[in-house]
Amino acid sequence: MxxxxxxxxxxxxxxxxxxxxxxxxxxxxxxxxxxxxxxxxxxxxxxxxxxxxxxxxxxxxxxxxxxxxxxxxxxxxxxxxxAQLDAVRIGETLQVMGALEALIGELACRQASDASIDEVRALHFEMRAAHARRDLAAYFRHNQSIHLRLAEAAGNAILAQTYRQLNANVRRVRYMANLSAERWDAAVREHDAILDALSMRDGERLKSLLSEHLAHKTASVLAALEPAQAAA
Amino acid sequence: MxxxxxxxxxxxxxxxxxxxxxxxxxxxxxxxxxxxxxxxxxxxxxxxxxxxxxxxxxxxxxxxxxxxxxxxxxxxxxxxxxAQLDAVRIGETLQVMGALEALIGELACRQASDASIDEVRALHFEMRAAHARRDLAAYFRHNQSIHLRLAEAAGNAILAQTYRQLNANVRRVRYMANLSAERWDAAVREHDAILDALSMRDGERLKSLLSEHLAHKTASVLAALEPAQAAA
DNA sequence: TTTTTGCATTTTGCATGCAAACATGACAGA
DNA sequence: TCTGTCATGTTTGCATGCAAAATGCAAAAA
Missing domain, CATH: 1.10.10.10 (Winged helix-like DNA-binding domain superfamily/Winged helix DNA-binding domain)
Known part of the structure; x- marks a missing residue:
């Protein structure tokens, strides 16, 4: 050879x-x-x-x-x-994802390689580019990639897989369509803070930032879902 | 009619x-x-x-x-x-279960019905009976039931389902076979405390008790697994 | 009119058949 | 002795066929 x-x-x-x-x-x-x-x-x-x-x-x-x-x-x-998009089910799913993100934040800060953090950073800036262009679809895609990469960066394959599967159910809700400009900007700022905490490997801060970020996302997702439920 | x-x-x-x-x-x-x-x-x-x-x-x-x-x-x-029983995989699974148990503890204390807590209590005493009789198999069964019931008591179906599926992978490891009498007794005491915290609906305490309990279980499971890995 | 019954059609659930991929082992050549 | 090739039987992956269940609809009964 x-x-x-x-x-x-x-x-x-x-x-x-x-x-x-x-x-x-x-x-x-x-x-x-x-x-x-x-x-x-x-x-x-x-x-x-x-x-x-x-x-x-x-x-x-x-x-x-x-x-x-x-x-x-x-x-x-x-x-x-x-499968129907059931608000209760999706809400429960988001709650479980919250528990997983807490672990993800902690592990990612402790165990992620510098390379994988760099990859998250790269995706972060691609996402910011999409945001600057007001390209909702691209923003959503990169946003998803960031969260999934973060899950992988934690170095726990079962964790990443479980997170991915739950996420697939939430991803179906097109909650970004009627997201206010303010909320979108706020989400980007949250992501800035998330990247910062990850870069500094501050697990506790990352954990609480992710929790807050998810709470906002949950509100958006459920808001996008409620009218659909009422209409049906 | x-x-x-x-x-x-x-x-x-x-x-x-x-x-x-x-x-x-x-x-x-x-x-x-x-x-x-x-x-x-x-x-x-x-x-x-x-x-x-x-x-x-x-x-x-x-x-x-x-x-x-x-x-x-x-x-x-x-x-x-x-599927092989891979120590890394099982360890990762237990880690994810830990994250879920934190949520379970919190939600169960907040949302469980009195009836479902009573059911956990009943199972707890069945488990103690098995322990008194040194009936390992029955103890294990009741122990499993308690944890699964607790997961259900949290009132989040996705959480319970995810927990159950992860648990199935860990349950295969017969870690109880060579559990010391001391460790067994200690586990029962931990369960006493867990039931107490649940009865008083003290979410924070339940959370930390479950975490500690799982840490010990993880040690037992991985200990039971390591020699098998080495032998293979 | 409203409900029920019977029948034809569609669709599912499962069994089976067939070609391709794989495993095994004998044998030739180095 | 070891390596590589080929023939043979086995097993999988997928397509297809058939019986049972469900659906839709028209006619009969209430």
């Missing part, structure tokens, strides 16, 4: 060979996030399988896994529907 | 009709907990399906769901095996 060869080997990605049910999950998840599959809409097996170009078997596996994630609801003998 | 008729209709339970994949999950979970399916052992589809008296299709669905729970590992194109 010459240095040249091992270098080239290292750069080779394994040939992708994903199971169909995983591909189906990714596609469905994306469709649900994008809102192309709306809450409550029925997921006809035959039709969807045909559209995705797969058979019903891997699609049914995808349904069941998405149900475990909370994105889909299974009605016995009556198929699957896109 | 006469009163007599609606009363008789109301008393009728729906006929139970569970999907086969769910039944399979329950059976496999039980087999994994009981240790009849040991970590790393291969799960042959054809064979297991035959034993369970079902076809491969629902069994494969069960595998994938158990994999999402962390009890089973899927090797692409090479089938499923019972």
């Amino acid at each position: 010459t240095p040249a060869k091992s270098a080239s080997i290292a750069s080779i990605d394994p040939i992708e060979r994903r199971p169909l049910h995983e591909a189906a999950i990714d596609r469905l998840r994306e469709l649900i996030f994008q809102g192309e599959l709306t809450p409550g809409s029925r997921l006809n097996e035959r039709l969807l399988a045909q559209r995705l170009g797969i058979s019903r078997t891997p699609l049914r596996e995808a349904f069941k896994l998405l149900a475990a994630e909370g994105l889909v609801e299974l009605l016995p003998n009556r198929g699957a529907i896109v | 006469t009163p007599a008729k609606s009363a008789s209709i109301a008393s009728i339970d729906p006929i139970e009709r569970r999907p086969l994949h769910e039944a399979a999950i329950d059976r496999l979970r039980e087999l994994i907990f009981q240790g009849e399916l040991t970590p790393g052992s291969r799960l042959n589809e054809r064979l297991l399906a035959q034993r369970l008296g079902i076809s491969r299709t629902p069994l494969r669905e069960a595998f994938k769901l158990l994999a999402a729970e962390g009890l089973v590992e899927l090797l692409p194109n090479r089938g499923a095996i019972v």
Whole structure:
């Protein structure tokens, strides 16, 4: 193994060979996030399988896994529907995420590598750029990335995975659409403080900043959800 | 609808009709907990399906769901095996459970109904009875029930579900087998204090008691795991 | 009119079949 | 003796078929 060869080997990605049910999950998840599959809409097996170009078997596996994630609801003998956005459920989810963020803040400050903090910083400035451009979609994306990276930076894989899964349920709520300019600016300032605390590895401060940030987010999310509930 | 008729209709339970994949999950979970399916052992589809008296299709669905729970590992194109008990993974899981227990303690004291606290109390004394009899298996069972009931008493369904799922991974470690008598007695005293704090609805104290209790449990679990890791 | 019943159609849940991937082991060549 | 190749049987991944359940609707009964 010459240095040249091992270098080239290292750069080779394994040939992708994903199971169909995983591909189906990714596609469905994306469709649900994008809102192309709306809450409550029925997921006809035959039709969807045909559209995705797969058979019903891997699609049914995808349904069941998405149900475990909370994105889909299974009605016995009556198929699957896109899970409803229930305010109580989402509120509970945010509360659990709060508990996890407390741990994330603590661990990230204690254990994150400088490199991963730098990565969060980079994302932070991308987010600020999006904010400066008033690009809501890009802001939201980078904002999500920051929180997920932070979860990963804590160095606890189970923590990151649990956080990610809960977050997926909240992410469906498009709470940013009617966010006031003031609230948006305030959120950015909160993020400045969060990055600062992380940079200084001040766990206690990061913890309380994240808690406060989440409280505001919870208010926005539930506000975006209540009228929908009332209308339904 | 006469009163007599609606009363008789109301008393009728729906006929139970569970999907086969769910039944399979329950059976496999039980087999994994009981240790009849040991970590790393291969799960042959054809064979297991035959034993369970079902076809491969629902069994494969069960595998994938158990994999999402962390009890089973899927090797692409090479089938499923019972997930290994990895000390790092279990340690991370316990750490996340700690974060959740903090929230559980707080919420349970604030929101639990008196009835659910009474139920925890009842389980507590059943556990003490098992301890008095030195009945390890019964003690373990009641101990598990207490923690799960406490999680439910918090009144947050997502919290309880997340906690339950993480707990399932830890529960596989049979850490009680070589628990010293002193440690066992100490654990019972900790539980006395936990029940007391819950009864008085002292959230802060419950939180710190649960944290301390979990720290000891973590030590026991990891101690039970390390030699196994070294031997392997 | 309103409710109930029966029937045709659709859809799900599960079993089974088939091709591709993998495991095993014998054998040839170094 | 060791390494690599190939043949063979096994196992998985997916597609498809079939029976049971659910749905929709029209006709009959209240």
